[in-house]
Amino acid sequence: xxxxxxxxxxxxxxxxxxxxxxxxxxxxxxxxxxxxxxxxxxxxxxxxxxxxxxxxxxxxxxxxxxxxxxx
Ligand SMILES: [Zn+2]
Numbered sequence: 001x002x003x004x005x006x007x008x009x010x011x012x013x014x015x016x017x018x019x020x021x022x023x024x025x026x027x028x029x030x031x032x033x034x035x036x037x038x039x040x041x042x043x044x045x046x047x048x049x050x051x052x053x054x055x056x057x058x059x060x061x062x063x064x065x066x067x068x069x070x071x
Contacts, residue, residue, distance in 0.1 A: 001017075001018070001019070002018075003015045003016060003017060003018065003024060003033070003037045003040075004016050004018060005030060005033065008026075011028055012026050012027060012028045013026065013027060013028070013029075013030050013033065014026045015033040015036065015037050017040060017042060019042050019047060020042040020043055020046035020047050021046065022040075022042070022043065022046060024036050024037055024040045025037065
């Protein structure tokens, strides 16, 4: 699975799980995110929550827009 990366103002990069919207890991080096991404397992309660909310697409498009605005 591909995990989108979100760059923060302080230069660190968050790895976000697109299924459960958890922040898997945060690091100043994107290469360091690979290992926790591989080990990530979605938490069932998160999946259930976001399926009900159906907010995945909304959340993501909003997040991308915020990123561009702050860049
Ligand atoms: Zn997940």
